[in-house]
Amino acid sequence: MYSIGQAAELTGFSIDTIRYYEKIGLTKPPERSPGGLRSYSEDDLKLLSSLHCLKRTGLALEEMKAFLQEGRCFANPAFPLSGEDREAIESRTRILGEHLIRMEAQYRALADVIGQTKEKLDFYQDLLNKEAAAK
Amino acid sequence: MYSIGQAAELTGFSIDTIRYYEKIGLTKPPERSPGGLRSYSEDDLKLLSSLHCLKRTGLALEEMKAFLQEGRCFANPAFPLSGEDREAIESRTRILGEHLIRMEAQYRALADVIGQTKEKLDFYQDLLNKEAAAK
DNA sequence: GTAGAGGCTGGAGTTGACTCCAGGTCAACA
DNA sequence: TGTTGACCTGGAGTCAACTCCAGCCTCTAC
Numbered sequence: 001m002y003s004i005g006q007a008a009e010l011t012g013f014s015i016d017t018i019r020y021y022e023k024i025g026l027t028k029p030p031e032r033s034p035g036g037l038r039s040y041s042e043d044d045l046k047l048l049s050s051l052h053c054l055k056r057t058g059l060a061l062e063e064m065k066a067f068l069q070e071g072r073c074f075a076n077p078a079f080p081l082s083g084e085d086r087e088a089i090e091s092r093t094r095i096l097g098e099h100l101i102r103m104e105a106q107y108r109a110l111a112d113v114i115g116q117t118k119e120k121l122d123f124y125q126d127l128l129n130k131e132a133a134a135k
Numbered sequence: 136m137y138s139i140g141q142a143a144e145l146t147g148f149s150i151d152t153i154r155y156y157e158k159i160g161l162t163k164p165p166e167r168s169p170g171g172l173r174s175y176s177e178d179d180l181k182l183l184s185s186l187h188c189l190k191r192t193g194l195a196l197e198e199m200k201a202f203l204q205e206g207r208c209f210a211n212p213a214f215p216l217s218g219e220d221r222e223a224i225e226s227r228t229r230i231l232g233e234h235l236i237r238m239e240a241q242y243r244a245l246a247d248v249i250g251q252t253k254e255k256l257d258f259y260q261d262l263l264n265k266e267a268a269a270k
Numbered sequence: 271g272t273a274g275a276g277g278c279t280g281g282a283g284t285t286g287a288c289t290c291c292a293g294g295t296c297a298a299c300a
Numbered sequence: 301t302g303t304t305g306a307c308c309t310g311g312a313g314t315c316a317a318c319t320c321c322a323g324c325c326t327c328t329a330c
Contacts, residue, residue, distance in 0.1 A: 005306065015307085016289055024287095035296050037307060056241065057248045058193060061287070074262055079269040086266065093259045100252050103245060109191045110242050117202075117235050124228045127209055131221065134214035140276065150277085151319055159317095170326045172277055196317075271330100278325065285318085295308065300301100 001031070001039040011048040018048065026065050027051070057103050067095050136166070137175040146183040153183065161186070161200050193241065194234075201230050 008015045021027045031039045143150045156162045166174045
């Protein structure tokens, strides 16, 4: 088990951010030590890390919340699904699909900008090389 | 020439956002009609569109400002460069290089998350297919 | 020439996502 | 046992990036 400080260190969030996510209900409260200190399991850290990853792609907290929204895991569901389960699955599919489209657009945009940036860098580098040669 | 409303329509920003970018000095003021209305050229729209693209890659406005930082252009400089010019070029090289590293990291992270998201989507889609088949 | 849509300015308000603080508690070590 | 450093809570503060507003102006169409 890990303290909140270790969790912060390992997941890339700040301590305050981790507590904030708990406060707004994005993550569920972790266990506590007898003295009341938060105590995070490996699974908790895994979840936080994947949040960190999602966050870097621009998913808003509310969307993450919707995505994580409760739940049961559908590793081995019984068919036919209950109406509730089907709804949950459909909702996740929708959120993920929408985000995927945005991420793919972002991916293309990023590739573009990276290309442009490299060109500019090459150009400036070239100037500096010529300058060095001219000396 | 285009009105601010048309510019907004064509670039994906809101009217307020376009005026905001002008206010903070991210974009330079466009021409005005004799009556004082903003009037955007094709080039202005191109710039705005590329800002929209940059924004989608998660660059902060301050970073975009640095990225767009115009100033004198070094298309055909005389060698040896003046000390000032060399400094300007070195500074741009540094800024761009740092951006590039961050963007490339982001690019890899994004590819990763896109992959994971697709897997999850496939998984859920599969569940829904099985459900349909079970009926 | 007037109605109505769209645009202008300066400034205030909002939203999302933290970040910091005061005043206390907990835990490990000397 | 005392000190030190990490952690606790509730709540206030901050920051970027918009977004909205009031009161006035411009433009186009009838």
